[in-house]
Amino acid sequence: DIVMTQSPDSLAVSLGERATINCKSSQSVLYSSNNKNYLGWYQQKPGQPPKLLIYWASIRESGVPDRFSGSGSGTDFTLTISSLQAEDVAVYYCQQYYDTPITFGQGTRLEIK
């Protein structure tokens, strides 16, 4: 199984500041034949299902604010929130879909400082 490890486990950032969440996979999720990274990011607020933010490591889902961006390739990925808003308080998960079983990171809890 591909193990996804996020860092940090929790993060407190001031409103308007940048938040950065890292995700590392135990093996590459870059598929060489199409040069795509099989990596997604989700946001989950309390009592709600996860919401897709990013797929193919850097493509924003429709309707997701452009303050959210994804980057990285191979085994190392980053989700960046450029200017933290109050509504961004949530737990964030990375997910690999390179191979089954699909696996998620353990989650990063983002709070306001």
Place this chain on the structure above:
Amino acid sequence: QVHLVQSGVEVKKPGASVKVSCKTSGYTFFNYGITWVRQAPGQGLEWMGWISGYNGNTNYAQKLQGRVTMTTDTSSSTADMELRNLRSDDTAVYYCATYLPGVQGWFDTWGQGTLVTVSS
């Protein structure tokens, strides 16, 4: 607009079975698949498996093999997930979500979740 509406809260005893339903609308059912993801209280996300809406092909997480069955009913655009021989560590919120088989492995629309509690 795509909507997934799941069945309600379940309370089961150890050893029993549970079936969770996921009623879909707003898209052509057989063009997509349905995946199931669960989340134990205060824990992260665990993929359980998925099923193609087109041909019913399934892929289950190995740890659940033999206990889980996922089915679809194209006439009602509904997907079901049955988990048998329940244990206390199966207590979780169970989510269904859509994906595009063979094209995408991300899950773009989710149901509201169904809480399943296993307790004697």
